[in-house]
Amino acid sequence: MKTVFLYCILSCGLLLFACQKELAGNAGTTQQYTVKITFQPVINSQALVLGETYHNSFGEDYSITALRFYAAHPSLKNNNTILAVTGETKYRLIDASLNNTLSFTVTTTDSIFNSFSFQIGVDSIDNVSGVQSGDLDPGKGMFWTWNSGYVMAKLEGTSSFSGMPGHEFTYHVGGFSGANNSIRSITLATQQVKLNSNRTTGIIVYADINRWFSGVHSLKISDNAFVHSPGELARQYADNYAVMFSIAEIAGE
Amino acid sequence: MKKSILYIAGVLFAGLCVVESCKKQDGGNNALTPIAFIIPDGFPQPVYTFENNQLTEQGFQLGKRLFYDGRLSKDGNFPCASCHQQFAAFATLDHPLSHGFDNQFTTRNAPGLFNVAWMKTLHWDGGINHIEVQPLAPIEAANEMAETIDNIITKLKADAGYRQMFKAAFGDEEINSQRMLKALAQFVAMIVSSDSKYDRVKKGQATFTIAEESGYKIFQAKCASCHTEPLFTDDSFRNTGLPVDDVLKDYGRMRITGDPADSLKFKVPSLRNIFATFPYGHDGRFYSVGAVIDHYRNSVISSATTDPLVANKIPITDYEKLDLLSFLQTLTDSTLINNTRFAIGE
Numbered sequence: 001m002k003t004v005f006l007y008c009i010l011s012c013g014l015l016l017f018a019c020q021k022e023l024a025g026n027a028g029t030t031q032q033y034t035v036k037i038t039f040q041p042v043i044n045s046q047a048l049v050l051g052e053t054y055h056n057s058f059g060e061d062y063s064i065t066a067l068r069f070y071a072a073h074p075s076l077k078n079n080n081t082i083l084a085v086t087g088e089t090k091y092r093l094i095d096a097s098l099n100n101t102l103s104f105t106v107t108t109t110d111s112i113f114n115s116f117s118f119q120i121g122v123d124s125i126d127n128v129s130g131v132q133s134g135d136l137d138p139g140k141g142m143f144w145t146w147n148s149g150y151v152m153a154k155l156e157g158t159s160s161f162s163g164m165p166g167h168e169f170t171y172h173v174g175g176f177s178g179a180n181n182s183i184r185s186i187t188l189a190t191q192q193v194k195l196n197s198n199r200t201t202g203i204i205v206y207a208d209i210n211r212w213f214s215g216v217h218s219l220k221i222s223d224n225a226f227v228h229s230p231g232e233l234a235r236q237y238a239d240n241y242a243v244m245f246s247i248a249e250i251a252g253e
Numbered sequence: 254m255k256k257s258i259l260y261i262a263g264v265l266f267a268g269l270c271v272v273e274s275c276k277k278q279d280g281g282n283n284a285l286t287p288i289a290f291i292i293p294d295g296f297p298q299p300v301y302t303f304e305n306n307q308l309t310e311q312g313f314q315l316g317k318r319l320f321y322d323g324r325l326s327k328d329g330n331f332p333c334a335s336c337h338q339q340f341a342a343f344a345t346l347d348h349p350l351s352h353g354f355d356n357q358f359t360t361r362n363a364p365g366l367f368n369v370a371w372m373k374t375l376h377w378d379g380g381i382n383h384i385e386v387q388p389l390a391p392i393e394a395a396n397e398m399a400e401t402i403d404n405i406i407t408k409l410k411a412d413a414g415y416r417q418m419f420k421a422a423f424g425d426e427e428i429n430s431q432r433m434l435k436a437l438a439q440f441v442a443m444i445v446s447s448d449s450k451y452d453r454v455k456k457g458q459a460t461f462t463i464a465e466e467s468g469y470k471i472f473q474a475k476c477a478s479c480h481t482e483p484l485f486t487d488d489s490f491r492n493t494g495l496p497v498d499d500v501l502k503d504y505g506r507m508r509i510t511g512d513p514a515d516s517l518k519f520k521v522p523s524l525r526n527i528f529a530t531f532p533y534g535h536d537g538r539f540y541s542v543g544a545v546i547d548h549y550r551n552s553v554i555s556s557a558t559t560d561p562l563v564a565n566k567i568p569i570t571d572y573e574k575l576d577l578l579s580f581l582q583t584l585t586d587s588t589l590i591n592n593t594r595f596a597i598g599e
Contacts, residue, residue, distance in 0.1 A: 133431040138402060145389040145394070146380050147380040231511045
């Protein structure tokens, strides 16, 4: 009798525990390595200052008022083996005007990697599955209301070469399907890095704004000051900014 | 024997523990009242299936309150219901284009809202790919509600009544855009039109008059390839040969796809409740159903993208036109138009 009762209490307790554990994630006893990734918008390797005047490779002057993009699915790889990365939400809206959006940390149980990959853009499924939350909240101003879909990345500013009112330029790049797909995967190789479980390793990724104009395609401000819909031009900007990233530094903190 | 009963009881108790402990994590044990979405006889499966948006009485009521609430617009005057009026099957009666913020007009005719759950895409050009994100378009359009999501959320948060309703619908008082839009989707998707005379005839509960019956035959022969039963639309985009309005310069579907092959194509509208939703056409240019029929008979403009089904005009005699009109009148669903469940204040 008593044993049966005990057993019941025990199993109940166990099950309770099982349930909670599942919700809390599997914080096991294996080694954890913490990696802090920081996106640093730059121009000629100098941190971008909003409102400051710069020049692109065509000699066009410009200054930036906004830079925002979705960084998704951060992953570390050792040759072809993907390290199990946890701790980061699927999407992160990087906003040059908000310092706290530029960095995030992930943890892994493996200690060696030689490349860092991520995606710029929101998976097509999340463009067509109704209203999302968090960094995908349509209130963030990165969702096209008249032609459903996310703006994957946007760059806004002014240039004397822009023919738009106020000499503004606005590049809102999006499109998630077929020929209009603007989602880009980026892989940045490094030397083999060995993580240390006692301290956080920081990866600083530069995002060079000048490449928006001359990464793969030559896109002068004087030719296009305005992109607000998916299509050929949006795709070209996506090709360009996909090559704006480079690893500037990997260091223990 | 006793032992095994105890054992079973124990396992059951343990099971309960798990259910209870897991429930807590979901954030509340308020009683939601699920409601069923009933697919009318003969209707296909809906496109919107309330995935990740459990349909409940509490969600529906919240959605209804939002639909009728002027605070979703900048100056308080333009709730959804200002353009989508129930007596007009949720279209804007008597206005080719609807009024919006700051004395501006919309650039398109507000369609009736019913059977939206069956639409693959929304709006005349299909630019909206999901019912839940549709309200963002009117809310943020400067000539409609001219408001921002963030402002609306701030206004709603300041209202204790809303905090209570969000809690009832979603388990806690948090108010965010996702919850607001899901609640609106519950209300809009629940508006189903399936109780017109036509529907009752199909169920054997009523009979067509001779004129209606004749009109139905003509309809099936000349209109149904696009206005397909039972929804009276095949949800496709077609150019019916309307001349482009030189002020609005609206090229329809092409604006979304960028494909010249889609120039002047618009979504085939349902013809249910057609006699309640006047005026007609994507820009409301037709003042009567008869005028639309006259267009198909007399004035279709044939261009590269004009649909082959209408490019050579549709031959319809005056007698046939009258019968067609009689039939189309059987598509009015007064049950929907008078249903207090969708009305304000109930």
